[in-house]
Amino acid sequence: MARWRQPFMPAIDTGHRETAAMFRLIALAVLVLAAGPAAANDSIAELKTGGLVLVRTDAISMDREDLFISLDEIQVAYRFRNTTDADVDTIVAFPMPEIQYNPYGDTALPDTANDNFLGFSATVEGVPVDIALEQKAYAAGLDVTDLLKRHGVPLFPFGDEAFEALKAQTPATLRDWESRGLVFNDRYDVGDGVKDHPTPAWTLRSTYWWRMTFPAGRSIMVEHRYKPSIGGTAGVSFFQDGRFSGETHADYRERYCLDEAFERAILRETRARGADYPPFYESRIAYVLKTGGNWAGGTIGTFRLTVDKGSTKNFVSFCADTVRKVGPTTFEATQTDFYPERDLEVLFLRPADY
Structure with a gap:
């Protein structure tokens, strides 16, 4: 059984040559901002998103999953197969990440x-799906959905409509x-003196879902896409006092598989630009791979x-x-009989614009 592992040997690609070598880790060229260390309030937190969830069944196998991740979009294509001689009618769901408004952090x-704050959409065999949305609001662990609705307060805590509705209470x-x-x-104070501003504090849980039929003995393609939640830091948070160190360094080495070769490439670019501090900024995407394997066998036949x-x-x-490496900016990893043991975290470093 193939599993997601820590890489053995890293490889660096600076964009100057192509390579067909197989990598254990990918640590590839991206330049990024900042002329000094990033403070905590210079960071934006990413939301961890993922893929579709099926009701647990032994009748449907996942023969293939193709996951595409970029800074612009996440696309996932699944090839499911009904292994029985009877149609299977079931629910397919996409759990959105929980969100809570926080005026003191981004x-x-x-x-x-x-x-639909991620712009989620889905198709089955290329045909757009009519998707239902279920939302629940919680405060102190209690369901307050109906209470907010009775008072005309929208459940989405970031929209202006929620703030205006709270003012009306x-x-x-x-x-x-x-x-x-x-x-x-x-x-x-917004210019007319210090005033009270009631602010949402509830947590919103949203799930997009639909019912679909998996035909007996056949495979079927289900695809979905959405905008990623991209966390960021104005600078390189794992570089302090002229070297790679600090509170996040060890964590980043584990989470993103940073290594000496990756860090040397950053230093080379820093010196080439005549900077004392790496001239980059961080962008981060977190993706849930450990979805529970609710399909037959629990593994994915081919995962790309x-x-x-x-x-x-x-x-x-x-x-x-x-x-x-499969293109100037694209990189591919393929596994068979795949069972994910860890979620996927991707770190991008992009050039400072100065």
């Missing part, structure tokens, strides 16, 4: 105005909701990962087996 949402209602953890009172770093000037690093 969360990377591709769209801060709509329920009575002071008694807001005091009650503050005591229950639904809202908190944010006091600030493609990562596009976006520019030949970019660096990218992530953990994968048997990675090869």
Whole structure:
């Protein structure tokens, strides 16, 4: 059984030559911003997203999964097969990441105005799917969905509509909701004196889902795509005091499989640009691979990962087996009988624009 592992030997591609060699790690060219260390408040947190979830069944196998990750879009194509002689009618779901509004920190949402904040869409055999959306709001672990709806408050906590709806509530209602953890009172001045601003504090859980039939003895293609949640840091957070060190260094080495060759490439680019500090900024994507294997056998017949770093000037690093370069900016890893044992984390370093 093939499994997702730590790489053995890393390989660096600076964009100056092609290679057909198989890599254990990919740590490839990307330039990025900042003339000094990044502070904590210079960071945006990424949301961990993933793929489709099936109701547990022994009747449907996943023969193939093709996962494409870039800074612009995540695309996933599945080839499912009904291994029985009877049609299977079941639910297919896409759990969106939980979100909670935080006025004191930034969360990377591709769209801060709509329920479909990732721009999720799906097709079955190339035909767009009519997708249903289920949303639940929670505060202090309790379901407050119906309570918010009764008071005309939209569940999406980032949109202007939610803030306007909270303003319309009575002071008694807001005091009650503050005591229950639904809202908190944010006091600030927008030019007309310090005032109270009721602010969403609930957590939103959203799931897109649909029913579909898997025909007896046949395979069927299901695809979906969405915008990634891209975390970032204004600078290279694992470089401090003139060397690769600091609180995040060991964590990044484990999470993204950074190694000496990757770090030497960053230093070469730093020196080439006459800088004292790596002139890059970080972009991060987190993807859930460990979905539970609710299909027959629990493994994926063939799993192909493609990562596009976006520019030949970019660096990218992530953990994968048997990675090869397949284009100027794209890298591919293929496994058979694949069972993921860890989620996928991708680190991009992009050039500073100065």
